[in-house]
Amino acid sequence: MAEIEPVPLYTETDSAQLFARVDQLKQSGMPAPFNFATPITNRIPRPSRPLGGEAPLTATEYAAHLDAWQLTRDIVASFFSSVVSKRDDLVTQFVSSGLVSPDVPSVEGETPLLAAVRAGDANMIRTLVTLGATVDGLGRSSLREHRGADRTPLQLAAALGKLALVRFLMEDCGADDAVVAPDGAIALRLAAAGGHREVVAYLPARRAGAWRRWKTAHEREMAVVRRAVRGITRYLSIIVWHIPKFFVYDTPKELGTRAWKRRLDFARWCKRTVVELPSRLKSVGRKAWEGAKKAPGQIWKGVKKIPGLVKKFLLVLRRGIMAIPKTLHIIWEWISSGAKKTWHALAEAALRAASFIHTVLSAVVSFFRSITLKDVWDGFCGLFRAVFIGIPEAVWSFLVRFSQVSYKVLKALFGTLGIALWYLALAIWWVVMFIPNKLWDVIMALSSSISSAVHELMVWLDPKRV
DSSP, X not given: OOOOOOOOOOOXXXXXXXXXXXXXXXXXXXXXXXXXXXXXXXXXXXXOOOOTTOSSSOHHHHHHHHHHHHHHHHHHHHHHHHHHTTOHHHHHHHHHTTSBOTTXXXXXXXXXXXXXXXXXXXXXXXXXXXXXXXXXXXXXXXXXXXXXXXXXXXXXXXXXXXXXXXXXXXXXXXXXXXXXXXXXXXXXXXXXXXXXXXXXXHSOOOOTTHHHHHHHHHHHHHHHHHHHHXXXXXXXXXXXXXXXXXXXXXXXXXXXXXXXXXXXXXXXXXXXXXXXXXXXXXXXXXXXXXXXXXHHHHHHHHHHHHHHHHHHHHHHHHHHHHHHHHHHHXXXXXXXXXXXXXXXXXXXXXXXXXXHHHHHHHHHHTTTSSSOHHHHHHHHHHHHHIIIIIHHXXXXXXXXXXXXXXXXXXXXXXXXXXHHHHHHHHHHHHHHHHXXXXXHHHHHHHHHXXXXXXXXXXXXXXXXXX
């Protein structure tokens, strides 16, 4: 086997050197898939490292295979870089020379068409489709907000709200908007979830994928429920079983076992103590007499320290008194901001109520000619949000800030000691509220699952629902 030179790093600009390197590798006698006899169609696994003779490759062969494997990664990376940088000529050269398939995925699982959609380049999409790329092939986008889910190019374009690309993919490339992703997503629902009304208006009404979408959401929420139940189980096992067992059973058993093993030592200690008791009592009496003689001097030293202690106490008291205005200011800011938010929420609810009553009366007076039932319903929804969401949200934000306010108050009054007291109270609060918090997680997860089911029902009734 010919010796392979180390693989250099490539960019999209040095394609000539890259293709020359590939030609050299084809003549080196490397086995498939490193001889590029066929295009790269999928991610090639890293060669096995020769450990203790278990791997089939020798050290020299492994180094050559590793260089060739790195070259395949560089080729795919350069190919995707050419796609994103809109280099149609390089993309065509990569595919027509038999180096890569037009559907080869990246390291993240992204297909070239998904990369072209991400770049917003219709010409690159046309080039890839002409070269044989699968229009409705699933892949994973490298965009953070869409990472991890399998999507077709049309679905990604719809999710991003790129109407021009959606229209181009469907009308010029023949993309199928009825394709259902493994998680139940379809192009129409992805556009609706992103609030892209113009894309929703363009796409045909579809009801497919509802069960898969709810199942995916339900599995996600059930994972939350399972984690919460496991946490509650471990918590109860520690509080109810392990801690009592440690003090009631484990500790007495260990002490009893050690005492029994050392029973002879204990007997000898008792004998020695009885024998030495007179001398020890004599020593105690002597030390007590010496301490009594030193007592006046020690008392005088203590009396001399009183002014210093009083001074330190006054300094601490002065620091606390000086911190009172700052503390009151912190508390006042907390109360005033909470009162303002609550007042605004109440005022908004009152305005919504007045608007709803006015809408209802106007609808009745006009016999629903100028004001429709939809207007009445929208008014009711606005009132409902203001009363049952806006007001509780304002009150909750006021209560949540108590933790921050208490931290600032204790720090201002007592310094480091106040911070330590705050963290101690936080730890106690965490222990007390652990089970309620986990139960709340369960309730929210179940509510979210039910909400997803209701949403899918509403979507089935109105596929264009945004």
